[in-house]
Amino acid sequence: MLAGYGLIGLFFIAVLIFSLALVVIPVVLRYLGIVPARPGGVKQSVFECGMETIGRTWVQFNFRYYYYALVFLALDVLFIFLYPWAMKLRELGAYGLTAAFILVLIVIIGYVYAWKKKALEWK
Amino acid sequence: MNPIIFNLEKLPDWFGVLPEIILLVFAALVIILDLFVSQKKILAAVSLIGIIASGALSLGFWGTELSFFNGLILTDSFAVFFKLLFLGVSFLIVLASEDYVNSFRRLQGEYYALLLLATTGMMLMAGAGDITTVYVSLELTGISLYALTGFLKDRKSTEAALKYLLLGAIASAVLLYGLALIFGITGKTGLGEIARAVQAQLSGSASVSPALFLGLVLLIAGFGFKIASIPFHMWVPDVYEGAPTTVTAFLSVASKAAGFAIIMRVITSVFAAPDWLARDWATVFAVLSVLTMTAANIVAIPQSNIKRMLGYSSIAQAGYLMVGLAALGSSPFPGALAGMSPAQSGVLFFLASYAFTNLGAFTAITIIAQKIGSDEIADYAGMGRRSPLLALALTFCLVSLIGIPPASGFMAKFYIFRAAVQADLLWLVIIAVINSVISAYYYLRVVKVMWLESPPSAEKVPSSALPTVSLAVSCLGVLALGTIPGLIMKLAEMVNQFMP
Numbered sequence: 345m346l347a348g349y350g351l352i353g354l355f356f357i358a359v360l361i362f363s364l365a366l367v368v369i370p371v372v373l374r375y376l377g378i379v380p381a382r383p384g385g386v387k388q389s390v391f392e393c394g395m396e397t398i399g400r401t402w403v404q405f406n407f408r409y410y411y412y413a414l415v416f417l418a419l420d421v422l423f424i425f426l427y428p429w430a431m432k433l434r435e436l437g438a439y440g441l442t443a444a445f446i447l448v449l450i451v452i453i454g455y456v457y458a459w460k461k462k463a464l465e466w467k
Numbered sequence: 468m469n470p471i472i473f474n475l476e477k478l479p480d481w482f483g484v485l486p487e488i489i490l491l492v493f494a495a496l497v498i499i500l501d502l503f504v505s506q507k508k509i510l511a512a513v514s515l516i517g518i519i520a521s522g523a524l525s526l527g528f529w530g531t532e533l534s535f536f537n538g539l540i541l542t543d544s545f546a547v548f549f550k551l552l553f554l555g556v557s558f559l560i561v562l563a564s565e566d567y568v569n570s571f572r573r574l575q576g577e578y579y580a581l582l583l584l585a586t587t588g589m590m591l592m593a594g595a596g597d598i599t600t601v602y603v604s605l606e607l608t609g610i611s612l613y614a615l616t617g618f619l620k621d622r623k624s625t626e627a628a629l630k631y632l633l634l635g636a637i638a639s640a641v642l643l644y645g646l647a648l649i650f651g652i653t654g655k656t657g658l659g660e661i662a663r664a665v666q667a668q669l670s671g672s673a674s675v676s677p678a679l680f681l682g683l684v685l686l687i688a689g690f691g692f693k694i695a696s697i698p699f700h701m702w703v704p705d706v707y708e709g710a711p712t713t714v715t716a717f718l719s720v721a722s723k724a725a726g727f728a729i730i731m732r733v734i735t736s737v738f739a740a741p742d743w744l745a746r747d748w749a750t751v752f753a754v755l756s757v758l759t760m761t762a763a764n765i766v767a768i769p770q771s772n773i774k775r776m777l778g779y780s781s782i783a784q785a786g787y788l789m790v791g792l793a794a795l796g797s798s799p800f801p802g803a804l805a806g807m808s809p810a811q812s813g814v815l816f817f818l819a820s821y822a823f824t825n826l827g828a829f830t831a832i833t834i835i836a837q838k839i840g841s842d843e844i845a846d847y848a849g850m851g852r853r854s855p856l857l858a859l860a861l862t863f864c865l866v867s868l869i870g871i872p873p874a875s876g877f878m879a880k881f882y883i884f885r886a887a888v889q890a891d892l893l894w895l896v897i898i899a900v901i902n903s904v905i906s907a908y909y910y911l912r913v914v915k916v917m918w919l920e921s922p923p924s925a926e927k928v929p930s931s932a933l934p935t936v937s938l939a940v941s942c943l944g945v946l947a948l949g950t951i952p953g954l955i956m957k958l959a960e961m962v963n964q965f966m967p
Binding site for chain 1 (some may be wrong): 495498500502
């Protein structure tokens, strides 16, 4: 059984060597004097990390974002369950259709609840 | 290797979870009705109808040995016994909540719906045949209960809910780790398959692989949280005090019973063979039992809040129940673990008796607190004169918790201790009996305060109809189980577990 994990182990070792090399090579090149040290504004800017933030990040967010995220999550989960069903639509037949319908119905009940409880209003 | 599981009667898979489906439909119905109906009393009625319908359907599975969804769900008399227990408890809780729920106006539909969802989760736990079902049903129960705990939305209730959520998440993680280890060792997820794999691996050897043993210990820790055994009890006092009293009753009875159901499904039957493995976990339960009983009984003595006191008392009761689990593991009867052992029927009887007793006590407290607005034991002074029947009912339930004859608590302890003596655990029984004597002190203190101290005011404590009915049913149950225990005991002896 352990041999089965051997490939994964090899992969991990390769990953380790690769990431260490990425860190070590520039340092070694700099140490040998091959690469000149010329720091500048562009070089020290945030690299591939998204936009620079405007203002402080420790502000309070409107808690309605949380409602929306939660309501969206239900839909997300629904889609995850509907995908495999859609792939096997023909084989599953009427039984599958009923099951999927019930699943959608449950989510709809959730949305009716959220709607009536005014979770979808932005005030 | 894996025997194909035949459904004898070729039933469709969803048929096996019909009682749970019915309960879910009614939970959804309660939510929908709550949105469109202004008369909130109807919600309780709908919930009660759902519980009765689900109970009637569950009853139909008595004596069957079927598996559904490729062994994810099992139906056997063991599952039916627990399903009826959970449904009975939630029926009485819905009755008892009537006044209480009216007092919080908002979120009534959610209260009943979450109660039904938690019950559904517990029913699935009782019928789980696979570690995935075990975990999913455990979470369904857990999440519903976290929400119910925070229902009052005041400081204490919110604190209780948050504590319960965080500690519950940790317990879930520990449990998952245990399940993962056991899956890693055996390569199976079905409980029956795991049992066979463990047996095959261990037959002939005299020691268990450390990973399997660690998995087993982590399982006991995870489930120990559910049944609130020491040292996994840290959440109990705060949660019991902060949660709405009816939810506390539900937690202390149904949630604990569900914990024992799942322990008997996952630990005591799956790891039943070989003998020495059973003795290993029996020793763990025996040690936990001693710790739980002794510590909980001693800590309960100085409590001044009755909900906290009953919280520690319920921890102690879990200790007595674990005497039964220890007896189950070291039972001298060959094949006793497949069911039909005196220890298993003893645990089942104890759970039924404890359900009635604790529900009665908590219902009485709910009614009293509704009027006097306090859970302090000192405020119960003279309750015997202010409301004799209510005080009598509470006294009777407390007497049953001590284990004094006319009440069912005596018979429950008798059956479990007898099974333990038969399993050569006399030392454990002696410690348990000493603990029962210690517990008499703090239970009787409440009785003394109620009957011997003079009331601060002569004002009567009124109670409305439905909670009184619930209280009466609980007390009658306690009396019936105490005087004619054979009734339930016959049923409990017939209960056996099916492992495909």
